[in-house]
Every structure is written in structure tokens, then in C-alpha cells.
Amino acid sequence: MKRQSWLFPFLLLAAVLLYVFLAKVQLPGDGFSTFGADTVRAQVTQIIEEGEVDLGGHLQTYQIARVKILEGEYAGIPMEIDYGKRQIRSDEYDLVVGDKVLVSISKTPENVVNAYFVDFVRARPILWLMVIFAAAIIGISAWKGIRALLSMGFSLYIIIGHIIPHILAGEDPLRVSIIGSIILLGITLYLTYGWNLKTHVSVLSMIIVLLLTGALSAIFVVFAKLNGTGDENVMFLMQLMETPINLRGLLLGGMIIGALGVLDDLVTTQSSAVFELHHANPGFGFRELYKSAMRIGQDHVAATVNTLVLAYAGASLPMLLMFSLARGDYGYLVNFSFIAEEIVRTLVGSLGLIAAVPLTTTLAIFFAQRAESLGRWEQVLGPEGSGHSH
Numbered sequence: 001m002k003r004q005s006w007l008f009p010f011l012l013l014a015a016v017l018l019y020v021f022l023a024k025v026q027l028p029g030d031g032f033s034t035f036g037a038d039t040v041r042a043q044v045t046q047i048i049e050e051g052e053v054d055l056g057g058h059l060q061t062y063q064i065a066r067v068k069i070l071e072g073e074y075a076g077i078p079m080e081i082d083y084g085k086r087q088i089r090s091d092e093y094d095l096v097v098g099d100k101v102l103v104s105i106s107k108t109p110e111n112v113v114n115a116y117f118v119d120f121v122r123a124r125p126i127l128w129l130m131v132i133f134a135a136a137i138i139g140i141s142a143w144k145g146i147r148a149l150l151s152m153g154f155s156l157y158i159i160i161g162h163i164i165p166h167i168l169a170g171e172d173p174l175r176v177s178i179i180g181s182i183i184l185l186g187i188t189l190y191l192t193y194g195w196n197l198k199t200h201v202s203v204l205s206m207i208i209v210l211l212l213t214g215a216l217s218a219i220f221v222v223f224a225k226l227n228g229t230g231d232e233n234v235m236f237l238m239q240l241m242e243t244p245i246n247l248r249g250l251l252l253g254g255m256i257i258g259a260l261g262v263l264d265d266l267v268t269t270q271s272s273a274v275f276e277l278h279h280a281n282p283g284f285g286f287r288e289l290y291k292s293a294m295r296i297g298q299d300h301v302a303a304t305v306n307t308l309v310l311a312y313a314g315a316s317l318p319m320l321l322m323f324s325l326a327r328g329d330y331g332y333l334v335n336f337s338f339i340a341e342e343i344v345r346t347l348v349g350s351l352g353l354i355a356a357v358p359l360t361t362t363l364a365i366f367f368a369q370r371a372e373s374l375g376r377w378e379q380v381l382g383p384e385g386s387g388h389s390h
Contacts, residue, residue, distance in 0.1 A: 038106070039118050042067040044099045045078065055088055065095050067103060067115065074105060079115040093120070144192065151188035158184045159257070167253070173246055177253030178214055181260055182207055189268065197367045201271040205360040206263055210256060213352035217255045220344050221248060226337060251341060259349040262304050266353055267360045270297050274364035289365050297357035305350045 049064040062084035069077050081103055083095050095101070100121035107113050137145040163180040167173045186203050193199045228234060228247030237245065274293045278284065284292070313320070333339050 039102045039104050040072040040074070041070045041121055042079070042081075042101055042103045042115070043070055044095050044097055044101060047095060047097060048080065053085055055086075058088055060084055060089050061094070062089075063095050067101065069103070069105070069115075070100075072105070074113065079103070079105075079113070081115050081117045083117045147192045151191045154191065155184050155188055158187075163253075163257070167245065167250065170244060173249035173253035174214060174218070174256070175249075177256045178210055181210055181256055185210075185260060185264055189264065193268065198268075198271045198275055198364075201274075201360060201364045201367055202267040205267045205271070205356055205363055208359060209263060209267070209352050209356045210259075212355055213259055213348060214252065214256055216351055217252045217344070217348045220348060221252060224340055224344055226251060226341055226344065228341075255345045255348055258345060259352050262308060262349075262353060263356060266300060266304055266356050269300060270357055270360040271364045273297070274361055275368050278365070278368040286365055286369070289368075290361055293361045293364070294358065297361060301354055301357050304353055308346055308350055308353075 044065050045068050046066040047063055048066055051062060052059055053062045062082065064080060064082050064085065066078055066080055069075050069079060081101075083089070102118040102121060103115045104118050105113060105115050134149055137148060139145070141148065158180055162183075163176055166176040166180075185206050189199050189202050189206070193202075226248070228249075228251035234247060234250070270293065273296045274289065277289055277292050281288070281292075334343060
């Protein structure tokens with residue numbers, strides 16, 4: 001039974017990967033240069049000049065460095081870049097010989113090649129952080145941690161390899177996001193927790209909540225007269241893309257995907273709580289079990305909603321500081337589309353999470369109280385979950 005409980009998720013994963021491969025779309029070839037397309041890696045070989053410069057009353061240090069291009073058409077060719085001489089620096093890190101940086105290379109009509117500092121290469125420290133993260137999660141959760149890492153990789157693959165290409169191809173972003181989200185969370189839950197009753201409850205709850213969140217989002221986006229243009233990146237997208245994109249659908253799809261992370265945690269924890277309560281108190285009927293599980297769910301959803309609000313507020317902190325500096329009226333602030341979109345996103349996502357608690361609790365009780373009498377269906381549905389069998 002244990003082998004079979006892990007066979008189903010991998011068969012399901014193979015089917016989904018086949019579906020994603022067959023449903024692959026050709027990205028529109030608009031031919032424009034996107035962010036980072038004209039940058040290459042380079043290494044600082046010499047600091048030629050250092051000093052201070054006054055840029056509009058702002059005194060800052062600058063450097064002129066010689067770099068060796070490490071890749072692309074100009075690989076191996078030394079060039080000079082300035083750092084902080086023409087633009088205000090956003091940090092206090094100086095260039096040091098041996099540093100690897102990103103530079104942008106351009107050619108003038110007179111065929112003069114110029115290189116400009118873009119940013120530091122941060123791949124190595126980020127890679128080390130990822131290694132530490134992977135080691136920590138494997139050290140704490142063992143094989144379940146490995147499955148969680150595989151699930152995380154699969155999630156990124158679905159978003160980058162399926163959801164984004166289909167939206168760029170002109171398909172409805174809301175439909176693509178809901179289908180992609182169901183695939184994403186369904187597979188990752190089964191990969192992480194196995195083919196068992198707890199996971200079935202979590203997946204069923206997640207699908208229903210996603211559909212509910214999508215419906216609520218659609219209603220309040222129309223009610224609040226939001227059109228998806230609150231983010232400046234959307235305006236750039238409109239200018240660059242030849243294929244028309246449904247911006248309102250893009251906003252709705254973003255709301256769906258934004259709720260996925262906490263939804264995963266909430267439905268899984270609530271499902272596990274119900275099954276554990278049922279084992280601890282086998283004599284509990286539906287009412288007693290529901291009340292006990294809901295007390296756990298109430299605490300969890302309160303903390304989760306607060307987490308959502310703080311996450312969005314933290315992401316918007318620079319904008320809020322700028323608005324407060326201008327002595328802005330927060331009563332007017334909520335009317336601007338870029339703020340209204342975040343408010344609607346937060347509240348709709350929170351409503352979906354709130355609905356997930358009673359829904360997951362009800363479904364989990366239904367399965368938990370019938371787990372002992374599954375009979376031959378246990379071969380199909382699997383055991384209750386890790387740590388329990390019948």
C-alpha cells in the first residue's frame with residue numbers, strides 16, 4: 001500500500017507534464033529587447049580612478065574601473081565603466097578588483113562601443129543561500145523535505161513554462177491561472193504528502209476555494225471599476241506586446257496565484273488537524289469534531305490573514321512612505337487604482353482563506369469518519385495519511 005500511495009502521485013505528475021508539453025504554445029516573436037537582454041557578465045580587473053562628484057547637490061563617491069567582458073560578442077575584451085559618476089548611487093558598495101558585475105554594452109552609429117555598469121553579479125551568494133535552505137529543509141523533514149523541494153521546482157516550472165506562455169499567447173489569463181493553479185497545487189500536495197485521504201481533502205478544498213476566490217475577484221474587480229492598469233509594468237507590457245492581453249483577466253489571475261502559498265498551508269494543516277482530532281477522540285460526532293477543529297482553524301486563519309496584510313504592506317512600504325511625506329489623505333489614497341488593486345487582492349484572498357477553513361473541516365470530517373469502512377476503495381483512495389493506516 002505504501003508503494004502504491006506514492007505511485008499515483010508520480011503517475012499523475014507524468015500525465016500533467018505530458019499535458020503541459022502537448023499544450024505548449026509558441027511565444028509571440030515581438031523582437032523587442034526585454035529587461036536584462038543587453039547585459040553581459042564582466043570582471044573588474046583594475047580601479048583606474050576614484051573620487052567624489054556633486055550630482056545636483058548630492059555628494060557621492062565614484063569609481064572608474066577597467067573590466068574584462070566574460071561572455072557574448074565582446075568576450076575577453078577589456079572595457080572601462082564608471083560607477084556613480086553620472087547617476088546617483090543606490091548603495092554604498094564600492095567596486096573591488098575581482099568583483100563580477102553586469103554591464104550593458106551599446107554601439108553608437110559611429111561604431112563606438114560603450115559599456116555601462118548595471119549591477120553586481122549576485123548568483124553565488126544566492127546559490128549558497130539556496131543550498132543552505134535545501135540542507136535545512138532536508139535536515140528537518142528528511143524525505144518529505146526532498147519532496148517539498150521537488151514540489152517547489154514543479155511550481156516554478158508550471159508558472160514559467162505553462163501559465164506565462166499561455167497568457168502571452170493571448171489566452172484568457174483568469175482561465176489559464178485557475179487551471180495552472182489547480183495543476184500546481186494538486187501535484188505539489190500529492191508529491192509532498194502522498195496519495196492519501198488527507199491530501200484528497202486538501203486538493204478538493206483547494207479547487208473549490210480557488211473557484212470561489214476567482215468568482216469573488218471577478219465580482220469586486222467589476223464593482224470597484226478596476227481594469228488592471230494599476231501596475232506600471234502592465235503599461236510597459238501593453239506597449240511592448242503585439243498580442244492583446246486581457247488586463248482585467250491578468251489582474252484576476254494574479255489574485256488567484258497570490259493566494260496559492262497560504263492556501264496550501266491552510267488546507268493541509270486544517271485537514272491534518274481534523275484527522276488527528278478524530279484519532280484522539282474517536283467517539284466525537286460531527287458537531288463535536290467540527291467545533292474542535294474550527295477552534296484550531298480560527299487561530300490559524302487569523303494569523304494567516306494578518307500575514308497577508310503585513311506582506312502586502314511591506315511590499316508597498318516605499319510608496320506609503322512617499323505618500324505620507326507628501327501629507328496625503330489616506331481617504332483619497334484608496335481610490336487610486338494601484339492601491340485599490342492591492343486592497344481588493346488582499347481582502348478577496350483573505351475571504352478565500354476564511355472560506356477554506358469550514359470547507360476543509362467539513363470535507364475532512366466526512367472522510368475521517370468513513371476511513372474505517374472504505375473496504376476495497378482503500379486500494380484506490382489510499383490510507384488516511386502519514387502515520388495512520390487502517
